[in-house]
Amino acid sequence: MSRLIVISNRVSVPKAAGAAGAQGGLAVALNSALRENRGIWFGWSGQETEEFTGHLDMQRNDGVTTATIDLEPQDIEEYYNGYANRTLWPLFHYRIDLTEYDRNFGEGYERVNRRFADSVRPLIDQDDLVWVHDYHLLPLGSMLRTQGVKNRMGLFLHTPWPPTRLLVSLPFHERLVESMLAYDVIGFQTEEWLGSFLHYLEKEMGLDIGTDGCIEYQGRRIVARAFPIGIDYAEFREGAQSAEADEAHDKLKASVRGRKMLIGVDRLDYSKGLGERFESFSRFLADNPDQASQVVLLQIAPPSRGDVASYQQIREDLERKTGHINGAHADVAFVPIRYVNRGYPRRQLAGFYRAAEVGLVTPLRDGMNLVAKEYVAAQKEDDPGVLILSQFAGAALQMDDALLVNPHSIEHVSETIKRALTMPLAERRSRHEKLLQSVRDNDVIHWRQEFVKVLFAGALAQGSAQDAKAGLSA
Numbered sequence: 001m002s003r004l005i006v007i008s009n010r011v012s013v014p015k016a017a018g019a020a021g022a023q024g025g026l027a028v029a030l031n032s033a034l035r036e037n038r039g040i041w042f043g044w045s046g047q048e049t050e051e052f053t054g055h056l057d058m059q060r061n062d063g064v065t066t067a068t069i070d071l072e073p074q075d076i077e078e079y080y081n082g083y084a085n086r087t088l089w090p091l092f093h094y095r096i097d098l099t100e101y102d103r104n105f106g107e108g109y110e111r112v113n114r115r116f117a118d119s120v121r122p123l124i125d126q127d128d129l130v131w132v133h134d135y136h137l138l139p140l141g142s143m144l145r146t147q148g149v150k151n152r153m154g155l156f157l158h159t160p161w162p163p164t165r166l167l168v169s170l171p172f173h174e175r176l177v178e179s180m181l182a183y184d185v186i187g188f189q190t191e192e193w194l195g196s197f198l199h200y201l202e203k204e205m206g207l208d209i210g211t212d213g214c215i216e217y218q219g220r221r222i223v224a225r226a227f228p229i230g231i232d233y234a235e236f237r238e239g240a241q242s243a244e245a246d247e248a249h250d251k252l253k254a255s256v257r258g259r260k261m262l263i264g265v266d267r268l269d270y271s272k273g274l275g276e277r278f279e280s281f282s283r284f285l286a287d288n289p290d291q292a293s294q295v296v297l298l299q300i301a302p303p304s305r306g307d308v309a310s311y312q313q314i315r316e317d318l319e320r321k322t323g324h325i326n327g328a329h330a331d332v333a334f335v336p337i338r339y340v341n342r343g344y345p346r347r348q349l350a351g352f353y354r355a356a357e358v359g360l361v362t363p364l365r366d367g368m369n370l371v372a373k374e375y376v377a378a379q380k381e382d383d384p385g386v387l388i389l390s391q392f393a394g395a396a397l398q399m400d401d402a403l404l405v406n407p408h409s410i411e412h413v414s415e416t417i418k419r420a421l422t423m424p425l426a427e428r429r430s431r432h433e434k435l436l437q438s439v440r441d442n443d444v445i446h447w448r449q450e451f452v453k454v455l456f457a458g459a460l461a462q463g464s465a466q467d468a469k470a471g472l473s474a
C-alpha cells in the first residue's frame with residue numbers, strides 16, 4: 001500500500017501554537033485521517049525562528065508521524081498573516097471589501113511554498129501519494145513538479161471557491177489557478193465551489209470540461225470533484241460519552257439553572273457571522289419578552305489570527321455588541337449572552353453541545369463547518385436539541401433536516417430561534433435521526449477513503465464535475 005504524505009500549513013503537534021483546542025476543523029479532520037494511514041504529515045510547526053533553516057522536526061504522537069519546519073518572522077507576516085489570511089481567505093469567503101493586495105504578500109507566499117517544497121521533497125518516496133491541503137499551498141504541487149516529483153498529487157480546498165467575477169479581482173489570478181493544474185486530483189467541499197472552479201477554467205482559461213468530468217490540460221488528465229469532509233464520528237461519540245463530557249455537561253446545566261440554552265462554537269472569524277448571530281438573539285429577546293429571562297446564549301469563540309487587523313476589529317466589535325445586548329436585556333440575576341474567548345478540548349465541547357437545546361451555526365460563508373456535525377453527534381437521541389444552520393455553510397448541502405437560515409436576515413434567524421425552542425419532541429427526534437445518519441455515513445474516514453481512492457486510481461470523477469458544471473453557474 002502507498003504511503004500518504006499529507007502537507008498542510010497547520011500540523012497538529014503538541015508543540016504547535018493553539019494545540020489546546022482552537023486549531024479548527026482541518027487539523028481535527030487530518031489527525032484522525034492520518035491515524036488510519038501509514039505516512040507523514042508535513043507542515044509549519046506554528047513556531048517562529050530567527051532565520052529559516054529548513055530543519056525538520058520529526059515526531060510520533062498518538063499514531064501519527066509529523067515533520068514540521070519553523071518559519072521566520074517575515075515568512076509568517078507575508079505568507080500566513082499576509083497572502084493566506086489577508087488576501088485569499090477574505091476573497092475565498094466573498095469578502096473583497098476585506099481583501100488586501102500587496103506585492104510583498106504574493107512574494108512571501110511563493111517563497112514559503114518553495115520552502116515547503118524544498119523541505120518536504122526528501123521525504124517523498126517513489127510510490128507515495130502526496131495530498132496537499134488548503135489555500136495556503138495552492139502552488140506547492142507545481143513547485144514539486146518542477147523539482148521532478150512525478151507522484152500522484154492531490155489538492156483539497158477546505159474553504160469555499162469564489163465566483164469567477166470575484167476571483168478575477170485578484171492580481172495574477174491566472175498564474176495562481178494555472179499552478180493548481182499540476183495536481184492530479186482537485187477536491188472541493190461542495191458541488192457549488194466545484195462549479196465555480198470549473199466555470200473559471202472554462203471562461204477565463206478556455207478549457208473544456210470532458211463529458212467524464214475530467215479536465216485535459218497539457219496532455220494530462222485532472223479530476224476535479226466534491227468530497228464533503230466529515231467528523232471522526234466514532235471517536236467523537238466515544239468522547240461525548242466520556243466522564244469529561246459528562247462533567248462539562250453537568251456543570252454547565254447547573255449554571256444555567258433551568259434556563260434553555262443556545263450554543264455557538266466558532267473561531268473568532270468574521271466569516272462565522274457572530275455579529276449577525278448576536279443581533280438575531282437580541283431581536284429574539286426583544287420580540288419575546290416572556291422568554292427573555294428563560295434563555296441564554298453561550299458563545300465559545302477562541303481568538304484566531306490575532307495579528308491580522310480584520311480579526312482585531314471583529315473582536316472589538318463583538319465585545320462592544322455583547323456589552324450592549326447584555327446591558328439592554330440583563331437583570332440582576334440574569335445575563336443573556338455568555339461570551340467566552342477561549343478554546344476547549346472537544347470532549348468538554350461535546351458535553352456543552354449536549355447541554356444546549358439549540359445549536360446556532362450561522363456563518364456568512366464557510367467551506368464546511370464541522371461544529372454543525374459535532375452538535376448533532378453529541379445529542380441525546382431520545383431528547384435531541386435542534387440545529388439552526390446557515391444556508392451558506394458547506395454543511396447545509398448535506399444537512400437539510402436542520403432549520404436552514406439566511407444569517408443576514410436578523411428577523412428570520414430570530415423567528416427560527418423561537419421555532420427551535422418550541423419544537424415538539426417528535427419533530428426534533430425525526431429531524432435529528434436523519435441528520436445523525438448523514439453525519440455517521442459521511443464521516444472523515446469516508447472522506448479520506450474517497451479522496452485517496454480517486455488519487456490512487458486516477459479514477460474518473462464519475463460525472464460529478466459534469467453535474468456541477470451543468471447545474472451551477474459561478
Ligand SMILES: O=P(O)(O)OC[C@H]1O[C@H](O[C@H]2O[C@H](CO)[C@@H](O)[C@H](O)[C@H]2O)[C@H](O)[C@@H](O)[C@@H]1O
Nearest residue numbers: 010023024025026134158229366367368369370
Ligand atoms: O489554521 P488557522 O489559521 O488557525 O485556521 C483554522 C482552520 O480554518 C479553516 O478551516 C476550514 O476547514 C474545515 C475542515 O475542512 C472546514 O469545516 C471549515 O469550513 C474551513 O473553514 C482553514 O481552511 C484551515 O486551513 C485552518 O487550519
Ligand SMILES: O=c1ccn([C@@H]2O[C@H](COP(=O)(O)OP(=O)(O)O)[C@@H](O)[C@H]2O)c(=O)[nH]1
Nearest residue numbers: 021022024025026028267343344369370371
Ligand atoms: O474551543 C474550541 C473551538 C473549536 N474546536 C474545534 O475546531 C473545529 C472547528 O472546525 P469548523 O469546521 O467548524 O471551522 P474552522 O474553524 O475550521 O473554520 C471543530 O472540530 C471544533 O470542535 C475546538 O476543538 N475547541
